[in-house]
Amino acid sequence: MASNLTVNGSRLWETILVSASIGKGPRGGLRRLTLTDEDRQMRDQLKHWAQDGGYRLSIDRLGNMFLRREGSEPSLPPVLIGSHLDTQWAGGRFDGVLGVLAGLEVLRTLDDLNLQTRRAIEVVNWTNEEGARFSPPMLCSLAWSGQASEEWVNDRIDKDGVRFADALARIGYRGEAPVGGRTVDAYFELHIEQGPKLDETKIPVGIVIGGFPSYGARVAIQGETAHAGPTPMAKRSNALIGAAMVAVAVNDIGWAHAADDAKATAARLDLVPNLPGILSEYAQLFVDMRAPDVNRLARMKEEFLAALPGCAERSRTQISVAEEWGFGVFDFDAELIALLRDTARRLGIPTMDLRSQAGHDAYHMAKCAPACMIFTPCKDGITHNEAEDIVLEETLPGVNLLLNAAVARANR
Amino acid sequence: MASNLTVNGSRLWETILVSASIGKGPRGGLRRLTLTDEDRQMRDQLKHWAQDGGYRLSIDRLGNMFLRREGSEPSLPPVLIGSHLDTQWAGGRFDGVLGVLAGLEVLRTLDDLNLQTRRAIEVVNWTNEEGARFSPPMLCSLAWSGQASEEWVNDRIDKDGVRFADALARIGYRGEAPVGGRTVDAYFELHIEQGPKLDETKIPVGIVIGGFPSYGARVAIQGETAHAGPTPMAKRSNALIGAAMVAVAVNDIGWAHAADDAKATAARLDLVPNLPGILSEYAQLFVDMRAPDVNRLARMKEEFLAALPGCAERSRTQISVAEEWGFGVFDFDAELIALLRDTARRLGIPTMDLRSQAGHDAYHMAKCAPACMIFTPCKDGITHNEAEDIVLEETLPGVNLLLNAAVARANR
Numbered sequence: 001m002a003s004n005l006t007v008n009g010s011r012l013w014e015t016i017l018v019s020a021s022i023g024k025g026p027r028g029g030l031r032r033l034t035l036t037d038e039d040r041q042m043r044d045q046l047k048h049w050a051q052d053g054g055y056r057l058s059i060d061r062l063g064n065m066f067l068r069r070e071g072s073e074p075s076l077p078p079v080l081i082g083s084h085l086d087t088q089w090a091g092g093r094f095d096g097v098l099g100v101l102a103g104l105e106v107l108r109t110l111d112d113l114n115l116q117t118r119r120a121i122e123v124v125n126w127t128n129e130e131g132a133r134f135s136p137p138m139l140c141s142l143a144w145s146g147q148a149s150e151e152w153v154n155d156r157i158d159k160d161g162v163r164f165a166d167a168l169a170r171i172g173y174r175g176e177a178p179v180g181g182r183t184v185d186a187y188f189e190l191h192i193e194q195g196p197k198l199d200e201t202k203i204p205v206g207i208v209i210g211g212f213p214s215y216g217a218r219v220a221i222q223g224e225t226a227h228a229g230p231t232p233m234a235k236r237s238n239a240l241i242g243a244a245m246v247a248v249a250v251n252d253i254g255w256a257h258a259a260d261d262a263k264a265t266a267a268r269l270d271l272v273p274n275l276p277g278i279l280s281e282y283a284q285l286f287v288d289m290r291a292p293d294v295n296r297l298a299r300m301k302e303e304f305l306a307a308l309p310g311c312a313e314r315s316r317t318q319i320s321v322a323e324e325w326g327f328g329v330f331d332f333d334a335e336l337i338a339l340l341r342d343t344a345r346r347l348g349i350p351t352m353d354l355r356s357q358a359g360h361d362a363y364h365m366a367k368c369a370p371a372c373m374i375f376t377p378c379k380d381g382i383t384h385n386e387a388e389d390i391v392l393e394e395t396l397p398g399v400n401l402l403l404n405a406a407v408a409r410a411n412r
Numbered sequence: 413m414a415s416n417l418t419v420n421g422s423r424l425w426e427t428i429l430v431s432a433s434i435g436k437g438p439r440g441g442l443r444r445l446t447l448t449d450e451d452r453q454m455r456d457q458l459k460h461w462a463q464d465g466g467y468r469l470s471i472d473r474l475g476n477m478f479l480r481r482e483g484s485e486p487s488l489p490p491v492l493i494g495s496h497l498d499t500q501w502a503g504g505r506f507d508g509v510l511g512v513l514a515g516l517e518v519l520r521t522l523d524d525l526n527l528q529t530r531r532a533i534e535v536v537n538w539t540n541e542e543g544a545r546f547s548p549p550m551l552c553s554l555a556w557s558g559q560a561s562e563e564w565v566n567d568r569i570d571k572d573g574v575r576f577a578d579a580l581a582r583i584g585y586r587g588e589a590p591v592g593g594r595t596v597d598a599y600f601e602l603h604i605e606q607g608p609k610l611d612e613t614k615i616p617v618g619i620v621i622g623g624f625p626s627y628g629a630r631v632a633i634q635g636e637t638a639h640a641g642p643t644p645m646a647k648r649s650n651a652l653i654g655a656a657m658v659a660v661a662v663n664d665i666g667w668a669h670a671a672d673d674a675k676a677t678a679a680r681l682d683l684v685p686n687l688p689g690i691l692s693e694y695a696q697l698f699v700d701m702r703a704p705d706v707n708r709l710a711r712m713k714e715e716f717l718a719a720l721p722g723c724a725e726r727s728r729t730q731i732s733v734a735e736e737w738g739f740g741v742f743d744f745d746a747e748l749i750a751l752l753r754d755t756a757r758r759l760g761i762p763t764m765d766l767r768s769q770a771g772h773d774a775y776h777m778a779k780c781a782p783a784c785m786i787f788t789p790c791k792d793g794i795t796h797n798e799a800e801d802i803v804l805e806e807t808l809p810g811v812n813l814l815l816n817a818a819v820a821r822a823n824r
Contacts (some may be wrong), residue, residue: 089685090637090693131689195642214641225502227796228679228700229626230607230769233670235793240678244659251653251727258645266652267640268688269681273501276680276698277543278796281502286688288640315663357642381647384639384690 009396012105020093029386034086034128040171042085059175062140063127063168069107071120077183079410082124088132092388099190102399117410126361133158141361144180145368184369186409189362190402196381204397206354206375207340211328213297214290220322221283239283242317249307262291336372343405349397374398421808424517432505441798446498446540452583454497471587474552475539475580481519483532489595491822494536500544504800511602514811529822538773545570553773556592557780596781598821601774602814608793616809618766618787619752623740625709626702632734633695654729655695661719674703748784755817761809786810
């Protein structure tokens with residue numbers, strides 16, 4: 001059965017436009033941070049779509065939303081398709097959104113065709129994927145996959161001091177379903193690439209074979225307050241200058257490895273007290289480095305650590321790595337990757353293998369279930385920017401691949 | 413009359429200790445930001461001292477407090493001695509405080525000696541000198557000297573969005589006296605040097621001949637948001653990196669001129685949105701440069717402006733000077749400087765001429781009255797730091813100079 005199904009592209013696009021009208025950003029994108037009123041409104045919309053389609057909605061205690069289209073053998077572990085509906089502070093209309101709504105379109109297409117799969121298919125909207133409000137990103141798939149406790153998630157604090165649990169309760173999306181603890185047959189996530197490769201090559205589908213080895217660090221720079229006016233240069237210990245030197249060094253490392261598709265980022269800098277008239281006594285800088293292979297990443301990390309003493313000496317500050325972490329060193333499920341490749345070949349869809357450079361909920365799901373990802377093109381690779389854009393026709397091959405592969409898996 | 417008067421050093425020290433107990437910082441200094449509860453408590457204390465001494469207290473509509481010891485000819489313009497009792501976020505116990513309390517000690521010494529001066533002597537505590545809460549610093553002497561309107565001052569907003577007028581009303585120090593508009597015979601301000609010269613040379617008094625030519629700029633860096641992970645280096649326009657490059661360039665300029673006693677500072681950096689996961693699209697950096705002479709300052713400013721295009725190109729951001737200002741190019745009153753020199757010679761107090769590198773209320777008062785400043789030593793030049801320290805014995809020569817010169821002027 002189910003040899004060459006196709007989704008309804010215009011219906012998919014309409015759902016995307018509905019989403020794009022909820023929590024509009026000032027420049028045509030979205031600012032729909034997790035657990036805000038805008039997020040609630042989008043969740044209400046998804047709930048409404050679930051009711052319309054007759055999909056059973058279950059919401060767990062962290063607000064993760066599951067829309068279930070029942071299979072002929074309800075006791076079998078379901079196939080899960082998901083992503084997230086929250087966005088960045090200056091987010092686009094497709095990052096995350098496309099993955100959830102493509103899942104919804106899969107369910108609707110099966111309704112159109114009156115096809116029942118053997119296993120149920122569920123579409124999931126994960127809470128707080130972006131990490132733009134509560135840290136870390138991919139927070140609730142982390143817990144769902146058994147890698148963090150609910151208590152720990154509930155105690156996460158946003159920058160205004162609001163607890164995750166309180167924000168979730170406020171918007172009325174603290175459900176009753178347990179968080180995780182059930183078997184999933186397979187997890188599929190479709191996402192815009194967030195890089196320029198598919199757009200440049202005009203290949204419509206990226207089969208994501210795994211993560212991009214990544215290294216993160218929180219650098220602490222300790223200086224000393226002093227008057228910003230008379231204090232002689234030789235007596236200064238300005239944390240801002242120490243942090244600026246580290247940021248420039250990190251950027252230089254990124255450029256030194258750019259030809260090999262590596263990146264190094266200083267994305268966030270906090271200063272204390274950050275006032276005119278007084279030199280800052282403390283700074284923390286968040287550093288992120290990504291490389292296509294672990295050896296290059298190890299070299300970049302070495303160069304980064306080697307740069308710190310020089311920055312400290314030149315700025316007369318104390319600089320240390322206060323915290324560090326790594327991620328992205330893993331491969332997605334070989335069987336699912338083979339299924340995607342075979343299905344694409346059968347459908348005549350050109351694909352290329354890619355590694356995901358951004359984190360995704362699929363990273364965490366890969367720890368508790370066979371997981372895979374499909375990338376679709378995004379214009380110029382622009383993302384986390386309101387100008388983020390896609391072309392429907394270039395996106396549909398990926399969505400059709402998702403449909404056919406998920407159905408094949410659900411009928412297994 | 414009044415040929416060689418001396419203050420009561422231990423009484424002065426006691427008042428300083430009382431002040432040091434109000435709004436204590438976590439590390440032994442003061443955190444007594446203007447118009448906070450701590451500031452109110454210190455103002456209440458000053459009011460109490462005024463009542464004890466029988467000095468007429470008048471508070472103007474911006475909260476500036478004047479303690480008047482009447483002269484034998486009350487209709488003559490008074491001699492004013494003043495500074496400020498507010499401090500930085502990480503402030504010391506002496507910056508500003510010493511000047512007000514030295515003035516109080518002058519009044520008390522005249523009481524001890526039962527001396528009435530011809531002109532009244534008034535001690536003033538200026539509101540919001542530091543600029544740590546409301547911008548700009550020296551806010552209320554600016555208005556008092558006729559260089560800003562009360563309305564403009566009242567509408568200043570702190571970083572929490574609180575209006576100056578509301579903060580002032582809240583602590584109950586919105587008085588009824590008009591702001592300025594009366595003639596002052598002379599303005600004296602005693603202040604710790606906030607630099608290391610007196611401490612290094614062990615000369616107890618600096619006669620401040622004028623300001624240190626200073627240039628300030630608010631630099632705007634326009635970037636573009638993008639995903640902090642996958643975005644290729646060549647497609648990034650990270651405002652944080654642009655700002656870091658400017659900060660490093662400014663610091664380098666400071667060092668290039670450090671041997672000539674010049675400084676260049678990047679003290680405050682604001683980033684938008686400053687989140688992990690997304691490159692910042694906007695930054696503003698506050699730059700401050702000070703030099704002993706206008707020619708050197710002009711060179712430094714040229715070097716600064718010349719550095720910006722390179723920073724913009726290397727960071728792929730747009731960098732511009734959004735606002736710039738200058739100050740410090742003026743001399744204090746020649747007659748008062750001569751009075752200070754003559755008086756010090758008569759008292760056998762060694763002095764050196766200095767230019768003030770920090771801004772002071774005396775800068776503004778110099779626009780509406782003959783004004784002068786006396787510097788006293790501070791340990792290692794450390795200031796705007798809780799470790800700020802002085803030695804009473806090294807401070808008393810300056811306070812005695814203030815006493816004798818102010819009395820001489822008041823008897824003129």
